[in-house]
Amino acid sequence: MDQKESGGRRGRPRSFDEQEVLQQVQEAFWKGGFEGTSIEDLTSATGLNRPSLYGAFGDKHALYIQTLRQYREATLARGRKILDEAPTLRTGLEDVYRAAIRIYSGHEEGRGCFVSSTAPPEALHDAAVRRELAATNDGLDAMFEARIARAQADGEACTDLPPSEAARIATAVLHSLSVRARAGASRRALHALAQSAVNLIAWTPGEGAADAAEDA
Amino acid sequence: MDQKESGGRRGRPRSFDEQEVLQQVQEAFWKGGFEGTSIEDLTSATGLNRPSLYGAFGDKHALYIQTLRQYREATLARGRKILDEAPTLRTGLEDVYRAAIRIYSGHEEGRGCFVSSTAPPEALHDAAVRRELAATNDGLDAMFEARIARAQADGEACTDLPPSEAARIATAVLHSLSVRARAGASRRALHALAQSAVNLIAWTPGEGAADAAEDA
DNA sequence: CTAATATTGTAACGATGGGTATGAAAATGC
DNA sequence: GCATTTTCATACCCATCGTTACAATATTAG
Numbered sequence: 381m382d383q384k385e386s387g388g389r390r391g392r393p394r395s396f397d398e399q400e401v402l403q404q405v406q407e408a409f410w411k412g413g414f415e416g417t418s419i420e421d422l423t424s425a426t427g428l429n430r431p432s433l434y435g436a437f438g439d440k441h442a443l444y445i446q447t448l449r450q451y452r453e454a455t456l457a458r459g460r461k462i463l464d465e466a467p468t469l470r471t472g473l474e475d476v477y478r479a480a481i482r483i484y485s486g487h488e489e490g491r492g493c494f495v496s497s498t499a500p501p502e503a504l505h506d507a508a509v510r511r512e513l514a515a516t517n518d519g520l521d522a523m524f525e526a527r528i529a530r531a532q533a534d535g536e537a538c539t540d541l542p543p544s545e546a547a548r549i550a551t552a553v554l555h556s557l558s559v560r561a562r563a564g565a566s567r568r569a570l571h572a573l574a575q576s577a578v579n580l581i582a583w584t585p586g587e588g589a590a591d592a593a594e595d596a
Numbered sequence: 597m598d599q600k601e602s603g604g605r606r607g608r609p610r611s612f613d614e615q616e617v618l619q620q621v622q623e624a625f626w627k628g629g630f631e632g633t634s635i636e637d638l639t640s641a642t643g644l645n646r647p648s649l650y651g652a653f654g655d656k657h658a659l660y661i662q663t664l665r666q667y668r669e670a671t672l673a674r675g676r677k678i679l680d681e682a683p684t685l686r687t688g689l690e691d692v693y694r695a696a697i698r699i700y701s702g703h704e705e706g707r708g709c710f711v712s713s714t715a716p717p718e719a720l721h722d723a724a725v726r727r728e729l730a731a732t733n734d735g736l737d738a739m740f741e742a743r744i745a746r747a748q749a750d751g752e753a754c755t756d757l758p759p760s761e762a763a764r765i766a767t768a769v770l771h772s773l774s775v776r777a778r779a780g781a782s783r784r785a786l787h788a789l790a791q792s793a794v795n796l797i798a799w800t801p802g803e804g805a806a807d808a809a810e811d812a
Numbered sequence: 813c814t815a816a817t818a819t820t821g822t823a824a825c826g827a828t829g830g831g832t833a834t835g836a837a838a839a840t841g842c
Numbered sequence: 843g844c845a846t847t848t849t850c851a852t853a854c855c856c857a858t859c860g861t862t863a864c865a866a867t868a869t870t871a872g
Contacts, residue, residue, distance in 0.1 A: 391818025392868045413717030415631035419860060429821060430861075436819095440860065489720055497716040500778040501629030504705055504713075514779040545792035548772075552789065555775045556768030562716040563730040573768065576761035580796050607848025608838040635830060645851060646831075652849095656830070 398436060401426045405437075406447035410491055413498045414444050414509075441508070448512040451494045456519045463523065469531035469538055470582035473550065477574035480557055481567060490561030493554065497562050517551065524550040531582070539583050546581050553577040614652060617642045621653075622663035626707055629714045630660050630725075657724075664728040667710045672735045679739065685747035685754055686798035689766065693790035696773055697783060706777030709770065713778050733767060740766040747798070755799050762797050769793040 408417050408425040419440060423429055437443045459476055466472030484492050491497065495516045503510040524547035531538045539546050557570050624633050624641040635656060639645055653659045675692055682688030700708050707713065711732045719726040740763035747754045755762050773786050 389818080390816075390870050392820075392870090394819070395868095411720060413629075413631060415629060416717055418858075420858085431822095431863095432820065434861075489726070491720065492716060496775050497720075500708060500713040500775060501632055501717060503778045503780075504627060504707065510705070510778075510780050513775070514781070517776055517779050517781075539796065541792055541795065545788070548789045549769070549792055549796065552768050552772030552793070553765070556764075556771040559712050559716060559729070559771045560733055562719045562726075563733055564719075564726050565730070565733075572761070573764045576757055576765055577768070579757065580755065580765065605848080606840050606846070608840090608850075610849070611838095634828080636828090647833095648850065650831075 394432075394436065396426075396428060396432070401428060401433075401436070402447060402450055405443055406451060406494060409444055409447055409498055410494045414440075414502050441506075444502075445508055445512060448495055448499065448509070448516070452512070452516045452519060455516075456523055459520070459523050460526075463527040466527075468582070469527060469536050470578060472527055473578045473582055474574070477553070477557070477578070478571075480554055481561070481570045481574065484558055484561035485567050485570065490564055492562035493558035496555055496558045520551040520554060521547050523547075528581070537582055539581050550577065550581055610648075610652065612642075612644060612648070617644060617649075617652070618663060618666055621649075621659055622667060622710060625660055625663055625714055626710045630656075630718050657722075660718075661724055661728060664711055664715065664725070664732070668728070668732045668735060671732075672739055675736070675739050676742075679743040682743075684798070685743060685752050686794060688743055689794045689798055690790070693769070693773070693794070694787075696770055697777070697786045697790065700774055700777035701783050701786065706780055708778035709774035712771055712774045736767040736770060737763050739763075744797070753798055755797050766793065766797055 404426045405422055408421050411417070412421060419430055419433070422433060422440075422443070426433070433443065437446060458479065462475045462479060463472040466475055480493075484490055495513060499509050499513040499516075503513050521544070525543045528538065528546050528550070529543040532543060541549075553574065557573065560570060560573070620642045621638055624637050627633070628637060635646055635649070638649060638656075638659070642649065649659065653662060674695065678691045678695060679688040682691055696709075700706055711729060715725050715729040715732075719729050737760070741759045744754065744762050744766070745759040748759060757765075769790065773789065776786060776789070
């Protein structure tokens with residue numbers, strides 16, 4: 381947290397915390413998208429002026445890429461932690477989806493996922509954004525796959541789809557929760573979708589899936 | 597197709613077909629998103645000049661809303677037709693996903709779904725766009741639900757989730773195919789996701805889902 | 813304290829954004 | 843043919859866009 385490292389950098393020090401500013405920038409892009417957010421939006425969101433933003437992070441595009449990366453790393457870390465600490469695949473999925481819905485439905489109207497709500501329009505003509513979007517999807521797939529593989533190895537209740545395939549379904553549900561949240565869907569509707577997905581993936585062979593849905 | 601109706605409208609007739617122009621406008625928005633597409637992009641995509649566009653369709657926002665509506669109606673009509681004509685739920689889902697992937701992966705890089713790739717960034721601060729996005733999601737849910745309900749009534753192979761819930765999963769897979777296509781995923785990867793989803797939803801109780809996946 | 817270095821605030825740059833005024837052109841009604 | 847009505851083409855309007863000079867300020871090295 382302290383910028384006085386060995387030697388110390390010469391010249392006037394920055395008057396802001398870069399991580400915090402990046403978070404505020406992400407918030408602004410989250411609301412307006414990349415093209416829909418102007419530099420002035422960013423300056424008023426961060427309290428910084430233009431030269432400070434450019435000096436610390438580069439131009440608007442570089443700034444956006446950095447927020448995409450930061451969001452992915454933070455999101456994957458949180459998701460992995462939730463899944464790892466959950467006693468079963470079922471509760472792990474439930475907890476991940478619950479956390480996602482809380483984020484996607486937060487603030488004014490539904491915000492959805494930062495990456496999948498703002499990156500797609502740019503991804504078609506911007507290879508760097510496309511790579512970030514792909515990396516986020518791949519990361520989510522791998523995150524779910526690891527937990528599903530563990531569940532199958534432990535003999536937990538689980539679909540007999542290969543872990544890689546079931547994981548992609550789990551990610552697909554996140555994609556849909558994001559789009560639906562952005563469309564204004566209620567938290568109740570989002571939770572219902574999530575629970576249906578859990579009942580398909582963390583499926584209990586003996587009992588029917590419909591039974592498992594009742595104790596939600 | 598002929599504009600000479602009873603009485604005929606006075607004044608100089610339009611030199612373009614409105615449906616065709618709307619299609620070209622949609623193409624432009626599909627590539628660049630709403631904020632990322634300028635009026636000049638639209639004029640060069642349609643061959644019309646600005647006053648003609650404004651006179652026939654209104655401003656940029658109205659134009660975008662109309663393309664969203666047109667896309668939804670065309671997409672739902674095609675999807676319903678495919679599902680209705682399919683002999684089983686399984687083949688119906690496969691055909692719908694195949695058609696979707698062909699559209700989503702078309703042109704240069706993957707374009708994804710027009711609505712879910714371009715509407716989300718605007719939906720947060722634009723109620724009209726949000727309504728269009730929600731209507732598209734609701735339409736897809738209803739489309740799948742009708743076919744799944746019919747399959748269950750006919751005693752077809754099918755998950756025992758309620759049709760409304762299974763339908764939302766089916767729509768979720770479309771959402772994910774769109775995001776992944778936009779991220780540059782291969783057609784092969786998209787087809788694999790679709791097939792996994794079909795194996796979960798149009799599930800054959802006797803055989804395992806893993807078996808059904810092999811003949812893809 | 814002095815010199816060197818980095819950040820800050822103000823202001824401006826050229827380019828492009830969405831939207832429109834203004835006539836010329838092309839059709840119909842009498 | 844003549845008046846009327848609608849569309850088409852050129853050009854323009856002002857606002858905002860992303861980006862950057864420039865000079866003042868604040869800090870460290872010596």
